[in-house]
Amino acid sequence: MKTSIATVSLSGDLSDKLEAIAKAGFDGVEIFENDFLIFDESPKEVGRMVRDLGMEITLFQPFRDFEGMPEPLRSRTFDRAERKFDLMQEMGTELVLVCSNVSPAALGGLDRAAADFHELGERAARRGLRVGYEALAWGRHIHDHRDAWEIVRRADHPNIGLILDSFHTLSRKIDVNSIRSIPKEKIFIIQLADAPLIDMDLLYWSRHFRNMPGEGDLPVLDFMKAVAATGYDGYLSLEIFNDQFRGGSPSAIAVDGRRSLIYLGDQVKRQQPESALPVPAMPPRAVVEGIAFVEFTADEDEAPALEALFKSLGFSKAARHKSKRVTVFRQGAINLVINTEQKGFASASYAVHGTSAYAAGLMVDDAKAALQRAVALGAERFEQSLDAGEIEMPAVRGVGGGVLYFLDRKTELARIWEIEFDAIEDDAAPQPAGLQSIDHMAQTMKYEELLTWLLFYTSLVEAEKTPMVDIVDPSGIVRSQVVENAQGSLRITMNGAENRNTLAGRFIAETFGSGIQHLAFRTDDIFATAAALAANGFVPLSISPNYYDDLEARFGLDAEFADRLKANNILYDRDDSGEYFQLYSPTYGEGLFFEIVERRGYRGYGAANAIFRIAALRKHLRPPGLPRA
Numbered sequence: 366m367k368t369s370i371a372t373v374s375l376s377g378d379l380s381d382k383l384e385a386i387a388k389a390g391f392d393g394v395e396i397f398e399n400d401f402l403i404f405d406e407s408p409k410e411v412g413r414m415v416r417d418l419g420m421e422i423t424l425f426q427p428f429r430d431f432e433g434m435p436e437p438l439r440s441r442t443f444d445r446a447e448r449k450f451d452l453m454q455e456m457g458t459e460l461v462l463v464c465s466n467v468s469p470a471a472l473g474g475l476d477r478a479a480a481d482f483h484e485l486g487e488r489a490a491r492r493g494l495r496v497g498y499e500a501l502a503w504g505r506h507i508h509d510h511r512d513a514w515e516i517v518r519r520a521d522h523p524n525i526g527l528i529l530d531s532f533h534t535l536s537r538k539i540d541v542n543s544i545r546s547i548p549k550e551k552i553f554i555i556q557l558a559d560a561p562l563i564d565m566d567l568l569y570w571s572r573h574f575r576n577m578p579g580e581g582d583l584p585v586l587d588f589m590k591a592v593a594a595t596g597y598d599g600y601l602s603l604e605i606f607n608d609q610f611r612g613g614s615p616s617a618i619a620v621d622g623r624r625s626l627i628y629l630g631d632q633v634k635r636q637q638p639e640s641a642l643p644v645p646a647m648p649p650r651a652v653v654e655g656i657a658f659v660e661f662t663a664d665e666d667e668a669p670a671l672e673a674l675f676k677s678l679g680f681s682k683a684a685r686h687k688s689k690r691v692t693v694f695r696q697g698a699i700n701l702v703i704n705t706e707q708k709g710f711a712s713a714s715y716a717v718h719g720t721s722a723y724a725a726g727l728m729v730d731d732a733k734a735a736l737q738r739a740v741a742l743g744a745e746r747f748e749q750s751l752d753a754g755e756i757e758m759p760a761v762r763g764v765g766g767g768v769l770y771f772l773d774r775k776t777e778l779a780r781i782w783e784i785e786f787d788a789i790e791d792d793a794a795p796q797p798a799g800l801q802s803i804d805h806m807a808q809t810m811k812y813e814e815l816l817t818w819l820l821f822y823t824s825l826v827e828a829e830k831t832p833m834v835d836i837v838d839p840s841g842i843v844r845s846q847v848v849e850n851a852q853g854s855l856r857i858t859m860n861g862a863e864n865r866n867t868l869a870g871r872f873i874a875e876t877f878g879s880g881i882q883h884l885a886f887r888t889d890d891i892f893a894t895a896a897a898l899a900a901n902g903f904v905p906l907s908i909s910p911n912y913y914d915d916l917e918a919r920f921g922l923d924a925e926f927a928d929r930l931k932a933n934n935i936l937y938d939r940d941d942s943g944e945y946f947q948l949y950s951p952t953y954g955e956g957l958f959f960e961i962v963e964r965r966g967y968r969g970y971g972a973a974n975a976i977f978r979i980a981a982l983r984k985h986l987r988p989p990g991l992p993r994a
């Protein structure tokens with residue numbers, strides 16, 4: 366599969382962009398005219414730069430306001446085209462994109478436009494160039510690829526073809542099946558972009574909110590399947606106008622872009638195996654059975670406080686690593702690991718982020734296959750030297766530079782706790798609190814990173830993203846989006862902080878980066894759990910009494926039940942799917958905390974309660990400006 370991306374998709378000057386694009390593994394690049402115009406090197410030099418990086422220029426674009434012009438504008442348009450043809454020949458690219466005319470001067474008429482394209486085709490052919498026509502969703506007369514195709518068909522010239530851009534077709538909800546009957550040799554290139562569903566002016570939506578296929582809400586896969594049905598086997602080229610990407614890291618955005626194309630190709634191939642699209646073979650998305658463990662890094666001084674917190678939550682010390690300072694705390698199917706090694710990655714993470722949950726392990730159907738897929742999607746493999754007797758656990762780098770491990774039940778990874786650890790009897794074991802599994806893992810990151818990690822997880826494991834929810838923190842908005850599988854055995858909530866004053870923003874600022882901010886454990890009986898926790902000396906996060914008054918009124922709860930919730934500081938939510946109960950710990954250290962949930966059919970995450978628990982959690986943060994305790 367040949368991949369390309371338009372320079373307009375990334376931030377930086379042309380040479381920064383080209384370098385990031387090549388490094389991410391793209392085969393080609395669309396030169397967006399403005400990126401060239403503001404660059405000081407000659408067209409020839411730009412062409413050389415691209416080829417030196419091992420890529421080709423797939424397209425030069427855009428050429429605007431061409432077809433259907435009355436004289437004398439028409440002649441001037443052809444002169445302008447000849448100038449651009451000169452430039453393309455110097456640069457060494459043979460394809461130019463003409464987007465549909467938006468000029469008020471443009472005259473309509475398919476035949477008039479076709480005649481103009483026929484003449485342009487003649488001129489292009491003389492120089493060995495080709496012209497692709499794209500219908501802009503807001504074109505004056507042409508804003509539908511079906512009309513653009515009709516013009517190309519009538520132009521009847523081998524050097525004139527069609528360019529399909531998923532955004533223009535999907536933003537207008539045009540039936541993608543209309544693509545299936547277009548002869549593949551008349552499709553000169555495919556441009557791809559997704560976008561979040563926002564009701565706004567098409568041009569503004571397109572120029573500011575496009576994102577990578579799979580990051581938004583448009584049916585880009587359906588579009589691509591229709592394209593593949595034509596037998597198209599050429600370039601897939603990203604053209605992403607996005608304000609955030611323009612200001613982001615060009616290399617990170619380029620990596621996301623290539624991942625999005627590989628994942629898209631993979632889905633097409635799986636759903637339409639007969640398609641000619643040459644897609645690299647890779648294992649399917651991993652099926653996740655659950656979060657097998659979460660590992661914390663701490664130093665010897667801080668570990669006892671963390672251990673005490675785990676114990677108050679009903680976790681017992683269960684195993685000690687045979688050669689490392691690593692201890693496992695267990696309750697139900699939950700394994701919490703504390704690593705106080707002075708060397709290796711845990712120690713390096715501690716040096717940068719302090720006490721933090723720096724790694725997690727997913728129990729998948731096939732750990733090796735999961736790693737293979739992750740690497741095929743451009744994830745960064747994580748490896749660390751092994752001591753004698755240790756087994757290699759496949760892993761990649763995840764959110765905030767942390768580690769995501771893969772385990773499975775069909776290899777010795779299933780017995781990691783027996784192979785690498787010695788079981789221990791905990792003499793001071795607390796009363797178990799009925800916590801059974803990790804319900805969800807919450808990762809906090811900057812808002813700009815949300816799309817990256819959504820795509821990371823959804824392309825790697827069998828899980829889907831849910832719509833974005835705005836969480837109101839007294840100090841600002843935090844955007845929250847969930848990746849979850851159908852079984853509910855994997856739920857990752859991601860919170861994107863827009864400023865550093867929110868609870869989420871503070872966490873990032875104080876721990877020097879993104880990471881796991883909280884873990885939610887599942888119980889089948891929240892009230893029994895609350896009682897067991899109290900017996901262990903656990904002090905829950907205290908919730909304002911005003912919350913319970915409102916709750917009682919909002920849901921028409923009976924007073925006794927509301928009092929019971931209040932007495933235990935349990936938050937409550939209810940919707941069509943069922944009932945939800947939440948109990949929180951205060952924040953630990955720089956904003957890390959724990960949650961206990963009971964789901965009675967409920968599928969959500971208690972978004973309505975977020976404002977209340979955030980306000981309560983914030984009271985436990987040290988005031989800004991004070992040094993660390």
Ligand SMILES: O=C(O)c1ccc(O)c(O)c1
Binds near residue numbers: 427462
């Ligand atoms: O927004 C635009 O003008 C524009 C230009 C060229 C394209 O290929 C496109 O999809 C949009």
Ligand SMILES: [Mg+2]
Binds near residue numbers: 499530556604
């Ligand atoms: Mg386009």
